[in-house]
Each structure stands twice: as structure tokens, then as C-alpha cells.
Amino acid sequence: MEKATNSLLLTLFLSLPIFQLANAQTELSVYEHDAIYVKFPSYLKNGKKHLYGFGGKNLKKEMEVSPNAVIEYKKVEKNRDLFLVSLIIGSGLTIWRLSTDSDDREKRNNIATANLVPTGFMLYFGIKTINKAKKAAKIRNRDIRK
Secondary structure: OHHHHHHHHHHHHHHHHHHHHHHHHHHHHHHOOOOEEEEOOEEEEOOEEEEOOHHHHHHHHHHOOOHHHHHHHHHHHHHHHHHHHHHHHHHHHHHHHHHOOOOOHHHHHHHHHHOHHHHHHHHHHHHHHHHHHHHHHHHHHHHHHO
16 A cells, blocks of 8 residues: 555656646747747747848837837847948958959968958857847747736
């Protein structure tokens, strides 16, 4: 009898996280109806994938639900613009390097070295843009939950 009781207690103890997970799923399903999740270059809403839109206009519309998310999304736009500027500069330097005479090795190496700076900025601002977009979505989701 004691083994059966211990077995039952062990089974209930091990199944407790499953019951909690099921309960959390029920709460999440109501919340997830309006929540968005940023997955570059798109976001998920209602289980459907939506693109950011040109210049992020679709994602910006989603952020307008929350004033705090709009403030954070303005930081996303600023970082995105800095990313694009560094991308253009890096692309220009790459084209210049490719169009330089292949015999002028020193000049090609100098251009390649100079291209490291905009490439570094591009990586930095690209990652920062994605992180800020995720943060803005998190703020928006928090605000619509209230």
C-alpha cells in the first residue's frame, strides 16, 4: 500500500509542471491574439508572418497601439538609418576596391582596411536595430496586456 501511495505521489509530483504548462498555454492563447514577436525581417501576429514593410511601415503601425512602444520604435528607425548609411559607405568602398587596378596592391589593401570601419558600424547598428525592435515589441505587448 505504501508503494502505491509513493508511486501516486511521485506521479502527481512529476505531472505538476505539465498542469502548470497547460494552464500557462490557456493564458497565453488569449494574450497571443494581439501580441507580436519580431523575427527579422518579419514579425509574427496571430500565428501569421507579416513583413516589416518598406521602411518598417507595417511594424510601425503595430507599435502605434502603445505610446511607449512608439518612443522605442523611433530608436529603431534611428539605428536603421545609421545602418543604411554605413551599408552605403561600405558598398561604395567595396565597388571602389573592385574597380581599382589589380596591379596596385597597396591601394587595394588600404581600401579594404578602410572598409573595415563601415562594416563594423554596419554590424553594430544592424544588431542594435533588431534588438531595439524586439524591445519595442516587448513594450507594446506589455502595454496591450494591461
